Amino acid sequence: KAGVTQTPRYLIKTRGQQVTLSCSPISGHRSVSWYQQTPGQGLQFLFEYFSETQRNKGNFPGRFSGRQFSNSRSEMNVSTLELGDSALYLCASSLGRYDDTQYFGPGTRLTVL
Amino acid sequence: KQEVTQIPAALSVPEGENLVLNCSFTDSAIYNLQWFRQDPGKGLTSLLLIQSSQREQTSGRLNASLDKSSGRSTLYIAASQPGDSATYLCAVKGNYQLIWGAGTKLIIKP
Numbered sequence: 295k296a297g298v299t300q301t302p303r304y305l306i307k308t309r310g311q312q313v314t315l316s317c318s319p320i321s322g323h324r325s326v327s328w329y330q331q332t333p334g335q336g337l338q339f340l341f342e343y344f345s346e347t348q349r350n351k352g353n354f355p356g357r358f359s360g361r362q363f364s365n366s367r368s369e370m371n372v373s374t375l376e377l378g379d380s381a382l383y384l385c386a387s388s389l390g391r392y393d394d395t396q397y398f399g400p401g402t403r404l405t406v407l
Numbered sequence: 408k409q410e411v412t413q414i415p416a417a418l419s420v421p422e423g424e425n426l427v428l429n430c431s432f433t434d435s436a437i438y439n440l441q442w443f444r445q446d447p448g449k450g451l452t453s454l455l456l457i458q459s460s461q462r463e464q465t466s467g468r469l470n471a472s473l474d475k476s477s478g479r480s481t482l483y484i485a486a487s488q489p490g491d492s493a494t495y496l497c498a499v500k501g502n503y504q505l506i507w508g509a510g511t512k513l514i515i516k517p
Contacts, residue, residue, distance in 0.1 A: 300450075327504070337496070339504035350503035384450055392438050396505065398451040 296321065298387050298399035306405045312373040315402045319366050319387030325349075326368040327396065328360060331382040340383075343368050344390050372404075380406045409434045409501050413508035421516050422489060428482040428511045430497035435475045438500040442471050442482050444493040445510070451496070455482070487515045 299318045307313050319326050328340040339352035343362035360370040366387075372379055382401045388394035410433045420426055430440070439458045443451040455464045455471040457480070463472040470483040480497060494512045498505040 329505075336509050337498075337505075337507040339506075342503060352504060386451075392500065392503070395441065395453055395456045397453060398443075400450040403448075 298385060298397055300383075300385055300399040300402050302402060303400065304403045304405075306407065307375050308407050309375055309377060311375050312371065313375060313404060315370045315372075315383055315385075315404075317368045317370070317385035317387075317399060319368070319385075320397055323387035323389055323397075324366055325388045325390040325394070326362060326366065327386045327388075328368070328370050329384045329386065330354075331384060331401070332380075337384075340370070375406045377406050380404060409437075409499060409506045411497060411499055411506050411508040413495075413497060413511050415511060416509065417512040417514075419514040419516060420487060422487060424487050425483070425485050426487055426513075428484070428495050428497075428513070430480040430482070430508055432478045432480075432499045432506075434501070435478055436501070437475070440471075440473055440480050440497060440499050441505070442469075442480075443496045443498065445496060446493050454495075489515045489517050491515050 301316045325344045327342040329337050331337045342350040346362045357373045362368045382403050384401045386396040386398045388396045412431045414429050441456045442454040445451050457464050457473040468485040473480045492515045494510040496510045498507045
């Protein structure tokens with residue numbers, strides 16, 4: 295069974311631009327969660343999508359948004375990039391129950407210049 | 408508000424030693440607790456998941472325990488190997504998200 299895949303793996307953008315990251319979950323998984331990892335703040339929850347609906351959201355500004363498609367693939371968008379958005383963005387998939395194991399992708403390393 | 412703490416932040420031990428990593432959390436209302444490892448520049452690999460109703464889980468040389476009443480979990484690594492060098496993170500599942508500790512950076516010296 296293929297694992298969680300994320301594209302692109304690396305991305306360099308400049309301040310003010312926008313970016314879209316993609317996540318393909320494990321086949322059969324209906325939940326996709328997104329996390330931001332930085333050296334200063336560690337891992338923080340962005341949002342979770344389940345069956346094309348945003349089920350939960352963390353404490354991030356509205357510049358961070360996402361969506362999920364009918365095949366469970368998910369995209370995350372960040373508009374008006376700031377230097378502080380430089381981070382490793384991780385997505386995780388699960389079957390969707392609250393007690394499920396989450397399986398993580400390799401991440402997308404975003405650098406904002 | 409749930410807070411997760413991992414002690415120590417870094418640990419260096421000789422190969423072959425048994426070791427324990429600690430994780431504590433402030434709110435016992437959790438669905439589960441999960442241990443992950445992260446290699447430099449890489450994503451997260453799930454090691455063990457303990458449901459809130461369980462006391463421990465084992466996988467190979469790894470054993471994780473959970474004591475909800477005291478808000479503690481330990482990850483025991485037996486007969487450590489250089490390949491175990493990584494950052495180990497614990498995360499507790501609350502209502503809808505994983506709350507993370509800052510991790511323990513483990514170095515196993517050959």
